[in-house]
Amino acid sequence: MNAENSLMEPRVDARQLAHAGGQTSALKRLFHKDGTWAFLLLLPNLLGFLAFTLIPVFASFFLSFTSWDMLTPVVWVGLQNYIDLWKDETFVKVFWNTIYFSAVSVPLGIVISLCLAAALDRISLKKFYRAAYFLPVVSSMVAIAVVWQFIYNPEYGIMNYVLGLFGVDGPDWLTSTVWAMPAVILTSVWKNLGFNMLIFLAGLQGISDDYYEAADLDGAKWHQKFLLITVPLLSPTTFFVTVMSFIASFQVFDTIFLMTQGGPARSTSVIVHYLYEQGFKYFNMGYASAMAYILFFMMFVITMFQFWRQRKWGDS
16 A cells, blocks of 8 residues: 555656646746736836726715715715705806816917927027926926016016006006906916927927928918918827816916915916815815816816817818
């Protein structure tokens, strides 16, 4: 019996070794694949996205149908938060303020940045001016807000001083219900100008000089070349800048929070600012979550409209 067992044991060991060897070779094949290493390298970012973006998105969607103050149990209220929002005069006001901010700041920023990019594309010292215009983009919004508050100061600010040189009495910019929003828009456009300008500059460098040389032979003026060559060939770049600018304009918060606190009389308060107040000052988390999803729906509709218009331009 012992002899039989001794004869059987090497066979078992051999099978185990063969199985272990097969597992080792399978692991080697697995880790020699590019897809495996790509997944492992992306895994930390994927876990961060899951924990800090995807799960909060679904959690806030659930909370938008509830009433919750972070202290008492969650109470299901259905669509009541969404109904109450449109009965809230403050929300309606900040809703239209958001539309006003986006409708003015986005076209203004695109036009100015495109003109600057076209000018920089044709001059020397391009690197210097590119860095100078991009500097506000990477600067702290706190520092920018302090500087522009001095600029807008009605007594010793440079804005009213320059207007006074032309015989114009400057307003109290940040304390006027009429001029506070234009002042905030001007600051926001100035801060983000460098980013859009660099995108347009990259697009301009992708346009062949052959088009402009042919236009010169036909006797085209500079404005004709700009409108008939530059603008049409920059349409993909303009589309990208427009989409990103609209998304950023709907999410504006720091500029308003630092410069005006939403005042005076809610004239500069936007949806994100009001959402912050409801969620983190008054702890109306369900109400704030419903507000966030209305903002998301607005951005989604405008973005889809822009994609639709881009396809229409491409078909034409």
